[in-house]
Amino acid sequence: MSQLDDSVRRIRKGAAVLSASSDDVRKRALLLMADAIDAERAAIKEENAADVSAAEKEGISDALLHRLVFTDSKIDSAVLGLRELAGLPDPIGRVREKRELDPGFILEKRTFPIGVIAMIFEARPDALVQIAGLAVRSGNAAVLKGGREAGRTNRILVSIIRKATEKIINGEWILGIESHEDVNAVLGMEGLIDLIIPRGSNSFVRYVMDHTRIPVIGHSDGICSVYADASADIDMAVRIFIDSKTQYPAACNAAETFLVHKDIAPSLLPKIGEAFRSLGVVIHGDEETRHFIPWAVPASEEDYHTEYLTLECAVKVVNSIDEAIEHIASHSSHHTDAIVTSDEDAKRRFFQEVDSADVFANCSTRFADGFRFGLGAEVGISTSKIHARGPVGLDGLMTTKWLLSGHGETVAEYSGPDGKPFHHKELM
């Protein structure tokens, strides 16, 4: 048995302890984690500075560097985030269904932690703190693999978190892993690890999905679109197009494709062209779009399947809401799609027929986020239709058990022509 295997087995025991721990213990653990990170910030920043200088020597991009640096204000937010998680209602033991099968014979469906969750994420130290906090709040043990560039920062954070909680959680519940070999070993640990949540590049998430039989929650692509309906308010559409594309273009919930109803193309597209040109957004447009935005690059079919993640987008004029919905069905990655409209029927159809995790009307696609949704925090965004869809907070980290309490009931009594009937009385 490898050392890693041994560690994960210990974590699995710790998961049982955490799962059986009271709400109060998990709350106090979160507050102890917050206090410890706050108290040890000098040491954390020292390790982080070493990570940053090594990354700079390797010529890391500015965007990645920005994510890697653990500033005082980011540490403040991380500490505050843990304290806020402590204030959220306990997700364990919630009654989802309650039914009397026969007088005094009570069935309940209650929430319980999933067990051991492996989370693989990018080089953001604040992500590690948030994910560890979600694990404690939800009663799940966590195997964490952060970005390589944040290695020293992650190591000290895991060590501080472990030490802070070991007095009140009688078991190991957090394990940091670092190498690609360890990640590959984890992918093979069916039966020891219950769920994998990968974040990162499309190709990495796809790699994880292809190399494990453990359930995976995540998304590989984020091809989000905004459709401006015939009835759209022009100024609102301009505002939403700009925010969806440019507020943070590298995010998975940034829009890549804009669809414009032909009736408002003459009034909307010139304004979009002007706004996007001044913001430096490259437009790939179809012929109709280029009629109104002559400087747009001709779009190929490929452009409508592209997740640019930069100041670049594809624009297409459509003849109807049907064509917009059809385009989304065949091109979107079913992450987040929005309509701008003042027609309630159009909104209703879009909400009904667009089959994506997040379907929005009259607001930016960038709202697709666990914090903005009020979930407390998120471990990621799921484009799977199974288990959890969209931003995944505490809820997505829970499973359920059916608990049935009787007084000696047998199925034989309820079987055959003379068997007792069930009365199935809903108790909630």
Place this chain on the structure above:
Amino acid sequence: MSQLDDSVRRIRKGAAVLSASSDDVRKRALLLMADAIDAERAAIKEENAADVSAAEKEGISDALLHRLVFTDSKIDSAVLGLRELAGLPDPIGRVREKRELDPGFILEKRTFPIGVIAMIFEARPDALVQIAGLAVRSGNAAVLKGGREAGRTNRILVSIIRKATEKIINGEWILGIESHEDVNAVLGMEGLIDLIIPRGSNSFVRYVMDHTRIPVIGHSDGICSVYADASADIDMAVRIFIDSKTQYPAACNAAETFLVHKDIAPSLLPKIGEAFRSLGVVIHGDEETRHFIPWAVPASEEDYHTEYLTLECAVKVVNSIDEAIEHIASHSSHHTDAIVTSDEDAKRRFFQEVDSADVFANCSTRFADGFRFGLGAEVGISTSKIHARGPVGLDGLMTTKWLLSGHGETVAEYSGPDGKPFHHKELM
């Protein structure tokens, strides 16, 4: 593109139609299905008789033959089942969460059908009717593969169901497939099929899980156990042991292992020995068990990992509830495990610490069933911790969408030091 591929693409279009159809349309479709099966019962029975006589020539087992025969009373139950499904509340569009992010900026999480579900099941014609009914009620299109022996019966049932609903559902939503090649092709249809629910032998379910990247809900093993605690009522324990083992030994929710606390072994085990001997149940017992039931076969470690599915079981004496819980953790398939106890603390610990889909107190494991649970019907029982766990009814066939309705909100307004705060007011 193969013919099957083409058919599944048509079904996928039908899924969108079914998903957008009203509650009333889906209810009427179920009643039309019920009427048509009722009206065509002579033709159905003729096809079934042909299946039965072919199966008899092939020397099918009595148990399988019993499942295959579609008697008038089974047809009556199937028809009644469809009418009952029509009476269940609409599972589509239920609001699971509702929150105001800021005044007038409303987020809802609502249920929607998953899409196209492939279900592979045994040679029971009533299963086909029930599964087709669950698909219509939940708004999902269905690809159905029944047992080979029921081929003619399944073909006429699919044809009757399709014809009965085509007047009110404007699209193809049900597809019967028959060959192993078609099943293998379906396993590769990622993106066209959203979920696979296999039922059947352990090795078959495992084969499906190993050969597809489409999510699978199901269970491979059903090693269920009953633990008689020190405080158990002896007569109740005997009754529950007998029902759990013998009421229908071939079912996945029948018990395979019995654990007995050492303090009640002297009073319980002789009675169990007597009862099981008279019912023809073979006992594999540990040394302590054989002290009280001398005719028991010595148990090997392997016996505690065996799903007998016949009148055979493993019995073990344990020193404590801890040992019982530990045994279940390392041997159970986490399907259904029960405790017999009169001690509330023991029950609470068992409910908390046993990590199985169904955890019961003072009743038979055989209650683990969608109909008995009051779910209306079930497509199967899941031992996965993800998405659906235990008996899977309409709820397990739904996914959710996050619907966000605004008035032009951008993330930029809510960002940075001067950004507006979210007020995240719960509306339910």
